Amino acid sequence: MDFVIKTERLVLRPPLESDAKELFELMADDKLTQFLTWEPHTTLGTTLGVIQSLIGAQQDGKGYHWCVCLENHIVGLVSLIDVKRNIRTWVLNRAELSYWIGSNYQGRGFATEASKEVVKFGFDTLDFHKIIIAHAVENIASQRICHKLGFVPYAHEHDAFFKTNKWYDLIWYEHINNTDNGVD
Ligand SMILES: CC(C)(COP(=O)(O)OP(=O)(O)OC[C@H]1O[C@@H](n2cnc3c(N)ncnc32)[C@H](O)[C@@H]1OP(=O)(O)O)[C@@H](O)C(=O)NCCC(=O)NCCS
Structure with missing residues:
Protein backbone atom coordinates (compact mmCIF):
# COMPACT_ATOMS: atom_id res chain seq x y z
CA MET A 1 0.00 0.00 0.00
CA ASP A 2 1.28 3.45 -0.88
CA PHE A 3 1.05 5.64 2.22
CA VAL A 4 2.39 8.82 0.62
CA ILE A 5 -0.24 11.57 0.54
CA LYS A 6 0.24 14.85 -1.31
CA THR A 7 -1.76 17.93 -0.34
CA GLU A 8 -1.65 21.42 -1.81
CA ARG A 9 1.48 22.43 0.15
CA LEU A 10 2.58 19.30 1.97
CA VAL A 11 3.83 15.76 1.50
CA LEU A 12 2.74 13.26 4.16
CA ARG A 13 4.79 10.07 4.45
CA PRO A 14 5.48 7.38 7.06
CA PRO A 15 8.29 8.10 9.56
CA LEU A 16 11.73 6.56 9.06
CA GLU A 17 14.50 5.90 11.58
CA SER A 18 16.60 8.45 9.66
CA ASP A 19 14.06 11.16 10.69
CA ALA A 20 15.19 10.94 14.33
CA LYS A 21 17.32 14.10 14.36
CA GLU A 22 14.73 16.26 12.64
CA LEU A 23 11.88 14.94 14.79
CA PHE A 24 13.94 15.28 17.97
CA GLU A 25 14.42 19.00 17.31
CA LEU A 26 10.63 19.42 17.14
CA MET A 27 9.76 16.99 19.95
CA ALA A 28 12.22 18.51 22.46
CA ASP A 29 10.07 21.65 22.59
CA ASP A 30 8.27 22.13 25.92
CA LYS A 31 5.72 24.47 24.29
CA LEU A 32 4.32 21.54 22.30
CA THR A 33 3.32 19.03 24.93
CA GLN A 34 0.90 20.74 27.33
CA PHE A 35 -2.04 18.72 26.04
CA LEU A 36 -0.16 15.70 24.69
CA THR A 37 0.36 12.27 26.27
CA TRP A 38 4.16 12.63 26.20
CA GLU A 39 6.79 14.96 27.66
CA PRO A 40 9.41 16.90 25.66
CA HIS A 41 12.14 14.56 24.45
CA THR A 42 15.50 15.01 26.12
CA THR A 43 17.58 12.52 24.13
CA LEU A 44 17.83 11.51 20.50
CA GLY A 45 17.46 7.89 21.68
CA THR A 46 13.95 8.63 23.00
CA THR A 47 12.90 9.98 19.59
CA LEU A 48 14.45 6.99 17.81
CA GLY A 49 12.59 4.62 20.16
CA VAL A 50 9.31 6.40 19.44
CA ILE A 51 9.90 6.20 15.69
CA GLN A 52 10.61 2.47 15.98
CA SER A 53 7.37 1.95 17.90
CA LEU A 54 5.42 3.96 15.29
CA ILE A 55 6.91 1.83 12.50
CA GLY A 56 6.07 -1.34 14.46
CA ALA A 57 2.48 -0.19 15.07
CA GLN A 58 2.07 0.48 11.37
CA GLN A 59 3.44 -2.98 10.44
CA ASP A 60 0.95 -4.56 12.88
CA GLY A 61 -1.99 -2.48 11.61
CA LYS A 62 -2.41 -0.89 15.07
CA GLY A 63 -1.65 2.68 14.04
CA TYR A 64 -0.75 4.74 10.98
CA HIS A 65 1.60 7.69 11.11
CA TRP A 66 2.61 10.42 8.70
CA CYS A 67 5.43 12.94 8.93
CA VAL A 68 4.06 16.23 7.67
CA CYS A 69 6.71 17.58 5.30
CA LEU A 70 7.02 21.07 3.88
CA GLU A 71 9.66 21.36 1.17
CA ASN A 72 11.39 18.19 2.43
CA HIS A 73 11.46 19.35 6.07
CA ILE A 74 9.34 17.70 8.75
CA VAL A 75 6.98 20.17 10.43
CA GLY A 76 4.79 17.78 12.42
CA LEU A 77 3.14 14.41 12.72
CA VAL A 78 -0.43 13.26 12.03
CA SER A 79 -1.58 9.80 13.06
CA LEU A 80 -4.48 7.40 13.12
CA ILE A 81 -3.91 5.53 16.37
CA ASP A 82 -5.65 2.98 18.56
CA VAL A 83 -7.01 1.08 15.58
CA LYS A 84 -9.87 -1.22 16.51
CA ARG A 85 -11.17 -3.49 13.77
CA ASN A 86 -13.32 -5.93 15.79
CA ILE A 87 -14.56 -6.84 19.23
CA ARG A 88 -15.54 -10.52 19.01
CA THR A 89 -18.45 -10.56 16.51
CA TRP A 90 -18.76 -6.76 16.34
CA VAL A 91 -17.15 -4.94 13.44
CA LEU A 92 -15.74 -1.59 14.60
CA ASN A 93 -13.25 -0.42 11.95
CA ARG A 94 -12.33 2.70 13.88
CA ALA A 95 -9.26 4.75 14.72
CA GLU A 96 -8.41 7.93 16.60
CA LEU A 97 -6.92 10.96 14.88
CA SER A 98 -4.04 12.74 16.58
CA TYR A 99 -1.72 15.52 15.42
CA TRP A 100 0.92 18.00 16.40
CA ILE A 101 2.72 20.70 14.43
CA GLY A 102 6.07 22.15 15.56
CA SER A 103 5.71 25.51 17.33
CA ASN A 104 7.57 27.41 14.60
CA TYR A 105 5.15 26.15 11.95
CA GLN A 106 1.82 26.61 13.72
CA GLY A 107 -0.90 29.02 12.59
CA ARG A 108 -0.40 28.38 8.85
CA GLY A 109 -3.18 25.83 8.38
CA PHE A 110 -0.84 22.81 8.22
CA ALA A 111 -2.65 20.69 10.83
CA THR A 112 -5.98 21.26 9.10
CA GLU A 113 -4.59 20.59 5.60
CA LEU A 149 -12.88 18.82 9.50
CA GLY A 150 -16.55 18.04 10.14
CA PHE A 151 -16.15 16.08 13.40
CA VAL A 152 -19.31 15.99 15.51
CA PRO A 153 -19.02 16.31 19.32
CA TYR A 154 -20.60 13.44 21.25
CA ALA A 155 -19.24 13.54 24.80
CA HIS A 156 -17.70 15.77 27.43
CA GLU A 157 -15.48 13.61 29.62
CA HIS A 158 -14.68 15.07 33.04
CA ASP A 159 -11.23 14.66 34.60
CA ALA A 160 -10.03 12.61 31.65
CA PHE A 161 -6.30 13.01 32.34
CA PHE A 162 -3.95 14.52 34.93
CA LYS A 163 -0.96 16.54 33.79
CA THR A 164 1.13 19.29 35.39
CA ASN A 165 -0.87 19.43 38.63
CA LYS A 166 -4.29 19.62 37.02
CA TRP A 167 -7.10 17.37 35.80
CA TYR A 168 -8.25 18.13 32.26
CA ASP A 169 -11.65 17.50 30.65
CA LEU A 170 -11.78 16.10 27.12
CA ILE A 171 -14.35 16.77 24.40
CA TRP A 172 -14.83 13.68 22.21
CA TYR A 173 -15.83 13.86 18.54
CA GLU A 174 -16.73 11.34 15.87
CA HIS A 175 -16.67 11.38 12.08
CA ILE A 176 -18.51 8.61 10.25
CA ASN A 177 -17.86 7.38 6.72
CA ASN A 178 -21.39 7.56 5.39
CA THR A 179 -20.47 5.85 2.12
CA ASP A 180 -19.52 2.63 3.95
CA ASN A 181 -22.50 0.37 4.70
CA GLY A 182 -20.36 -2.26 6.44
CA VAL A 183 -20.72 -4.84 3.68
CA ASP A 184 -17.56 -5.90 1.82
C1 LIG B 1 -3.31 22.07 17.65
C2 LIG B 1 -2.24 22.27 16.56
C3 LIG B 1 -1.96 20.91 15.94
C4 LIG B 1 -2.74 23.24 15.49
O1 LIG B 1 -1.81 23.26 14.44
P1 LIG B 1 -1.85 24.43 13.35
O2 LIG B 1 -1.12 23.93 12.15
O3 LIG B 1 -1.40 25.68 13.97
O4 LIG B 1 -3.42 24.48 13.04
P2 LIG B 1 -4.14 25.23 11.83
O5 LIG B 1 -3.30 26.42 11.43
O6 LIG B 1 -4.46 24.22 10.78
O7 LIG B 1 -5.53 25.68 12.45
C5 LIG B 1 -5.62 26.11 13.76
C6 LIG B 1 -6.94 26.80 14.02
O8 LIG B 1 -6.95 27.12 15.38
C7 LIG B 1 -6.90 28.53 15.55
N1 LIG B 1 -6.00 28.80 16.66
C8 LIG B 1 -4.69 28.54 16.73
N2 LIG B 1 -4.22 28.89 17.94
C9 LIG B 1 -5.28 29.37 18.64
C10 LIG B 1 -5.46 29.90 19.93
N3 LIG B 1 -4.44 29.98 20.81
N4 LIG B 1 -6.69 30.33 20.30
C11 LIG B 1 -7.72 30.23 19.44
N5 LIG B 1 -7.62 29.73 18.19
C12 LIG B 1 -6.41 29.30 17.80
C13 LIG B 1 -6.42 29.09 14.22
O9 LIG B 1 -6.84 30.41 14.06
C14 LIG B 1 -7.07 28.11 13.27
O10 LIG B 1 -8.45 28.36 13.14
P3 LIG B 1 -9.07 29.22 11.91
O11 LIG B 1 -8.68 28.49 10.65
O12 LIG B 1 -10.52 29.19 12.16
O13 LIG B 1 -8.46 30.57 11.99
C15 LIG B 1 -0.94 22.85 17.14
O14 LIG B 1 -1.26 24.02 17.84
C16 LIG B 1 -0.23 21.90 18.05
O15 LIG B 1 0.54 21.06 17.60
N6 LIG B 1 -0.45 22.01 19.37
C17 LIG B 1 0.21 21.16 20.33
C18 LIG B 1 -0.20 19.71 20.19
C19 LIG B 1 -1.69 19.54 20.30
O16 LIG B 1 -2.35 20.20 21.09
N7 LIG B 1 -2.22 18.60 19.50
C20 LIG B 1 -3.65 18.30 19.49
C21 LIG B 1 -4.03 17.45 20.64
S1 LIG B 1 -5.80 17.18 20.62
Whole structure:
Protein backbone atom coordinates (compact mmCIF):
# COMPACT_ATOMS: atom_id res chain seq x y z
CA MET A 1 0.00 0.00 0.00
CA ASP A 2 1.28 3.45 -0.88
CA PHE A 3 1.05 5.64 2.22
CA VAL A 4 2.39 8.82 0.62
CA ILE A 5 -0.24 11.57 0.54
CA LYS A 6 0.24 14.85 -1.31
CA THR A 7 -1.76 17.93 -0.34
CA GLU A 8 -1.65 21.42 -1.81
CA ARG A 9 1.48 22.43 0.15
CA LEU A 10 2.58 19.30 1.97
CA VAL A 11 3.83 15.76 1.50
CA LEU A 12 2.74 13.26 4.16
CA ARG A 13 4.79 10.07 4.45
CA PRO A 14 5.48 7.38 7.06
CA PRO A 15 8.29 8.10 9.56
CA LEU A 16 11.73 6.56 9.06
CA GLU A 17 14.50 5.90 11.58
CA SER A 18 16.60 8.45 9.66
CA ASP A 19 14.06 11.16 10.69
CA ALA A 20 15.19 10.94 14.33
CA LYS A 21 17.32 14.10 14.36
CA GLU A 22 14.73 16.26 12.64
CA LEU A 23 11.88 14.94 14.79
CA PHE A 24 13.94 15.28 17.97
CA GLU A 25 14.42 19.00 17.31
CA LEU A 26 10.63 19.42 17.14
CA MET A 27 9.76 16.99 19.95
CA ALA A 28 12.22 18.51 22.46
CA ASP A 29 10.07 21.65 22.59
CA ASP A 30 8.27 22.13 25.92
CA LYS A 31 5.72 24.47 24.29
CA LEU A 32 4.32 21.54 22.30
CA THR A 33 3.32 19.03 24.93
CA GLN A 34 0.90 20.74 27.33
CA PHE A 35 -2.04 18.72 26.04
CA LEU A 36 -0.16 15.70 24.69
CA THR A 37 0.36 12.27 26.27
CA TRP A 38 4.16 12.63 26.20
CA GLU A 39 6.79 14.96 27.66
CA PRO A 40 9.41 16.90 25.66
CA HIS A 41 12.14 14.56 24.45
CA THR A 42 15.50 15.01 26.12
CA THR A 43 17.58 12.52 24.13
CA LEU A 44 17.83 11.51 20.50
CA GLY A 45 17.46 7.89 21.68
CA THR A 46 13.95 8.63 23.00
CA THR A 47 12.90 9.98 19.59
CA LEU A 48 14.45 6.99 17.81
CA GLY A 49 12.59 4.62 20.16
CA VAL A 50 9.31 6.40 19.44
CA ILE A 51 9.90 6.20 15.69
CA GLN A 52 10.61 2.47 15.98
CA SER A 53 7.37 1.95 17.90
CA LEU A 54 5.42 3.96 15.29
CA ILE A 55 6.91 1.83 12.50
CA GLY A 56 6.07 -1.34 14.46
CA ALA A 57 2.48 -0.19 15.07
CA GLN A 58 2.07 0.48 11.37
CA GLN A 59 3.44 -2.98 10.44
CA ASP A 60 0.95 -4.56 12.88
CA GLY A 61 -1.99 -2.48 11.61
CA LYS A 62 -2.41 -0.89 15.07
CA GLY A 63 -1.65 2.68 14.04
CA TYR A 64 -0.75 4.74 10.98
CA HIS A 65 1.60 7.69 11.11
CA TRP A 66 2.61 10.42 8.70
CA CYS A 67 5.43 12.94 8.93
CA VAL A 68 4.06 16.23 7.67
CA CYS A 69 6.71 17.58 5.30
CA LEU A 70 7.02 21.07 3.88
CA GLU A 71 9.66 21.36 1.17
CA ASN A 72 11.39 18.19 2.43
CA HIS A 73 11.46 19.35 6.07
CA ILE A 74 9.34 17.70 8.75
CA VAL A 75 6.98 20.17 10.43
CA GLY A 76 4.79 17.78 12.42
CA LEU A 77 3.14 14.41 12.72
CA VAL A 78 -0.43 13.26 12.03
CA SER A 79 -1.58 9.80 13.06
CA LEU A 80 -4.48 7.40 13.12
CA ILE A 81 -3.91 5.53 16.37
CA ASP A 82 -5.65 2.98 18.56
CA VAL A 83 -7.01 1.08 15.58
CA LYS A 84 -9.87 -1.22 16.51
CA ARG A 85 -11.17 -3.49 13.77
CA ASN A 86 -13.32 -5.93 15.79
CA ILE A 87 -14.56 -6.84 19.23
CA ARG A 88 -15.54 -10.52 19.01
CA THR A 89 -18.45 -10.56 16.51
CA TRP A 90 -18.76 -6.76 16.34
CA VAL A 91 -17.15 -4.94 13.44
CA LEU A 92 -15.74 -1.59 14.60
CA ASN A 93 -13.25 -0.42 11.95
CA ARG A 94 -12.33 2.70 13.88
CA ALA A 95 -9.26 4.75 14.72
CA GLU A 96 -8.41 7.93 16.60
CA LEU A 97 -6.92 10.96 14.88
CA SER A 98 -4.04 12.74 16.58
CA TYR A 99 -1.72 15.52 15.42
CA TRP A 100 0.92 18.00 16.40
CA ILE A 101 2.72 20.70 14.43
CA GLY A 102 6.07 22.15 15.56
CA SER A 103 5.71 25.51 17.33
CA ASN A 104 7.57 27.41 14.60
CA TYR A 105 5.15 26.15 11.95
CA GLN A 106 1.82 26.61 13.72
CA GLY A 107 -0.90 29.02 12.59
CA ARG A 108 -0.40 28.38 8.85
CA GLY A 109 -3.18 25.83 8.38
CA PHE A 110 -0.84 22.81 8.22
CA ALA A 111 -2.65 20.69 10.83
CA THR A 112 -5.98 21.26 9.10
CA GLU A 113 -4.59 20.59 5.60
CA ALA A 114 -2.76 17.41 6.63
CA SER A 115 -5.48 16.00 8.91
CA LYS A 116 -8.18 16.50 6.28
CA GLU A 117 -6.30 14.25 3.84
CA VAL A 118 -5.43 11.69 6.55
CA VAL A 119 -9.12 11.39 7.45
CA LYS A 120 -9.94 10.89 3.76
CA PHE A 121 -7.18 8.26 3.45
CA GLY A 122 -8.54 6.57 6.59
CA PHE A 123 -11.99 6.26 5.06
CA ASP A 124 -11.10 5.61 1.41
CA THR A 125 -7.96 3.46 1.68
CA LEU A 126 -7.83 2.03 5.21
CA ASP A 127 -11.56 1.26 5.25
CA PHE A 128 -12.34 2.86 8.59
CA HIS A 129 -16.01 3.35 9.30
CA LYS A 130 -15.46 5.86 12.09
CA ILE A 131 -12.66 8.17 13.17
CA ILE A 132 -12.75 9.75 16.61
CA ILE A 133 -10.71 12.51 18.22
CA ALA A 134 -10.55 14.22 21.60
CA HIS A 135 -9.09 17.52 22.72
CA ALA A 136 -8.68 19.17 26.10
CA VAL A 137 -11.37 21.80 26.64
CA GLU A 138 -8.65 24.47 26.81
CA ASN A 139 -7.13 23.44 23.46
CA ILE A 140 -8.96 25.96 21.27
CA ALA A 141 -6.74 25.42 18.21
CA SER A 142 -7.55 21.71 18.19
CA GLN A 143 -11.24 22.48 18.73
CA ARG A 144 -11.19 24.67 15.60
CA ILE A 145 -9.60 21.87 13.59
CA CYS A 146 -12.20 19.31 14.75
CA HIS A 147 -15.01 21.61 13.65
CA LYS A 148 -13.34 22.52 10.34
CA LEU A 149 -12.88 18.82 9.50
CA GLY A 150 -16.55 18.04 10.14
CA PHE A 151 -16.15 16.08 13.40
CA VAL A 152 -19.31 15.99 15.51
CA PRO A 153 -19.02 16.31 19.32
CA TYR A 154 -20.60 13.44 21.25
CA ALA A 155 -19.24 13.54 24.80
CA HIS A 156 -17.70 15.77 27.43
CA GLU A 157 -15.48 13.61 29.62
CA HIS A 158 -14.68 15.07 33.04
CA ASP A 159 -11.23 14.66 34.60
CA ALA A 160 -10.03 12.61 31.65
CA PHE A 161 -6.30 13.01 32.34
CA PHE A 162 -3.95 14.52 34.93
CA LYS A 163 -0.96 16.54 33.79
CA THR A 164 1.13 19.29 35.39
CA ASN A 165 -0.87 19.43 38.63
CA LYS A 166 -4.29 19.62 37.02
CA TRP A 167 -7.10 17.37 35.80
CA TYR A 168 -8.25 18.13 32.26
CA ASP A 169 -11.65 17.50 30.65
CA LEU A 170 -11.78 16.10 27.12
CA ILE A 171 -14.35 16.77 24.40
CA TRP A 172 -14.83 13.68 22.21
CA TYR A 173 -15.83 13.86 18.54
CA GLU A 174 -16.73 11.34 15.87
CA HIS A 175 -16.67 11.38 12.08
CA ILE A 176 -18.51 8.61 10.25
CA ASN A 177 -17.86 7.38 6.72
CA ASN A 178 -21.39 7.56 5.39
CA THR A 179 -20.47 5.85 2.12
CA ASP A 180 -19.52 2.63 3.95
CA ASN A 181 -22.50 0.37 4.70
CA GLY A 182 -20.36 -2.26 6.44
CA VAL A 183 -20.72 -4.84 3.68
CA ASP A 184 -17.56 -5.90 1.82
C1 LIG B 1 -3.31 22.07 17.65
C2 LIG B 1 -2.24 22.27 16.56
C3 LIG B 1 -1.96 20.91 15.94
C4 LIG B 1 -2.74 23.24 15.49
O1 LIG B 1 -1.81 23.26 14.44
P1 LIG B 1 -1.85 24.43 13.35
O2 LIG B 1 -1.12 23.93 12.15
O3 LIG B 1 -1.40 25.68 13.97
O4 LIG B 1 -3.42 24.48 13.04
P2 LIG B 1 -4.14 25.23 11.83
O5 LIG B 1 -3.30 26.42 11.43
O6 LIG B 1 -4.46 24.22 10.78
O7 LIG B 1 -5.53 25.68 12.45
C5 LIG B 1 -5.62 26.11 13.76
C6 LIG B 1 -6.94 26.80 14.02
O8 LIG B 1 -6.95 27.12 15.38
C7 LIG B 1 -6.90 28.53 15.55
N1 LIG B 1 -6.00 28.80 16.66
C8 LIG B 1 -4.69 28.54 16.73
N2 LIG B 1 -4.22 28.89 17.94
C9 LIG B 1 -5.28 29.37 18.64
C10 LIG B 1 -5.46 29.90 19.93
N3 LIG B 1 -4.44 29.98 20.81
N4 LIG B 1 -6.69 30.33 20.30
C11 LIG B 1 -7.72 30.23 19.44
N5 LIG B 1 -7.62 29.73 18.19
C12 LIG B 1 -6.41 29.30 17.80
C13 LIG B 1 -6.42 29.09 14.22
O9 LIG B 1 -6.84 30.41 14.06
C14 LIG B 1 -7.07 28.11 13.27
O10 LIG B 1 -8.45 28.36 13.14
P3 LIG B 1 -9.07 29.22 11.91
O11 LIG B 1 -8.68 28.49 10.65
O12 LIG B 1 -10.52 29.19 12.16
O13 LIG B 1 -8.46 30.57 11.99
C15 LIG B 1 -0.94 22.85 17.14
O14 LIG B 1 -1.26 24.02 17.84
C16 LIG B 1 -0.23 21.90 18.05
O15 LIG B 1 0.54 21.06 17.60
N6 LIG B 1 -0.45 22.01 19.37
C17 LIG B 1 0.21 21.16 20.33
C18 LIG B 1 -0.20 19.71 20.19
C19 LIG B 1 -1.69 19.54 20.30
O16 LIG B 1 -2.35 20.20 21.09
N7 LIG B 1 -2.22 18.60 19.50
C20 LIG B 1 -3.65 18.30 19.49
C21 LIG B 1 -4.03 17.45 20.64
S1 LIG B 1 -5.80 17.18 20.62
